[in-house]
Amino acid sequence: MNIPVLTDILSANNLIAEQNRKLLDDHRIYMVNLLSSPGAGKTTFIEETIKRLDLAISVIEGDVASDVDAVRIKKLGIPVVQINTGGSCHLNAPMIQKALENLPLHKTDLIFIENVGNLICPAGYKLGENISLVMNSTTEGDDKILKYPGIFRVATSLIINKIDLLPYLDYSLEKINENFLKLNPQARIFPLSSKTGEGFDEWIKWIRTGVDNFCNKL
Numbered sequence: 511m512n513i514p515v516l517t518d519i520l521s522a523n524n525l526i527a528e529q530n531r532k533l534l535d536d537h538r539i540y541m542v543n544l545l546s547s548p549g550a551g552k553t554t555f556i557e558e559t560i561k562r563l564d565l566a567i568s569v570i571e572g573d574v575a576s577d578v579d580a581v582r583i584k585k586l587g588i589p590v591v592q593i594n595t596g597g598s599c600h601l602n603a604p605m606i607q608k609a610l611e612n613l614p615l616h617k618t619d620l621i622f623i624e625n626v627g628n629l630i631c632p633a634g635y636k637l638g639e640n641i642s643l644v645m646n647s648t649t650e651g652d653d654k655i656l657k658y659p660g661i662f663r664v665a666t667s668l669i670i671n672k673i674d675l676l677p678y679l680d681y682s683l684e685k686i687n688e689n690f691l692k693l694n695p696q697a698r699i700f701p702l703s704s705k706t707g708e709g710f711d712e713w714i715k716w717i718r719t720g721v722d723n724f725c726n727k728l
């Protein structure tokens with residue numbers, strides 16, 4: 511079935527995503543798009559990453575409503591813009607373009623975008639990011655990769671959060687690893703706990719190297 515309207519919307523979005531990328535390249539800023547279902551632990555993970563990463567970080571928060579997450583990030587003294595989509599289940603490139611106007615780009619190395627909690631629609635919308643991180647938490651069950659392959663296919667890396675709860679749950683890390691690597695053989699997997707900090711060293715080393723390599727290539 512041909513759906514020209516959707517094709518037009520996506521290509522208009524992609525054009526602005528490219529403009530966002532160009533602006534960020536000019537400022538040597540790396541941008542990460544973080545995707546997951548609601549409550550997987552995205553904001554907690556960003557907070558814990560900010561505490562451990564010696565870079566100038568800014569954050570764009572996407573939610574249907576409220577500024578709850580932006581208030582949390584602001585408490586860490588980090589520049590943050592809250593986007594309320596008013597019902598839409600994903601962020602798009604024009605929203606990010608507007609948010610970038612309100613961030614101190616001249617003193618930012620890395621931007622985290624926390625996308626709207628959802629495993630379906632955010633996958634189709636490029637924002638100008640360097641990488642997409644998809645988070646699956648142990649409390650969601652280990653079958654989500656099979657049920658929502660689209661979002662896991664676009665992931666550069668998979669964050670498995672809440673591993674501190676593994677002893678209490680019927681969740682198989684082996685199954686997740688196997689299913690994810692079938693879709694995405696080149697991608698990295700970081701099992702970690704945003705509550706205890708377990709597993710963060712590997713993740714921090716990896717993201718730091720990613721930012722450094724990006725800056726060296728420009």
Ligand SMILES: Nc1nc2c(ncn2[C@@H]2O[C@H](COP(=O)(O)OP(=O)(O)OP(=O)(O)O)[C@@H](O)[C@H]2O)c(=O)[nH]1
Nearest residue numbers: 547548549550551552553554627671672703704705
């Ligand atoms: N046990 C445990 N709890 C966690 C961990 N990470 C986050 N949480 C808890 O999970 C709940 C949701 O965390 P958030 O960081 O708000 O999740 P989120 O993905 O940002 O949620 P939305 O923005 O609403 O989609 C909170 O009660 C956190 O304290 C973890 O690694 N282990």
Ligand SMILES: [Mg+2]
Nearest residue numbers: 552553579624
């Ligand atoms: Mg959040």
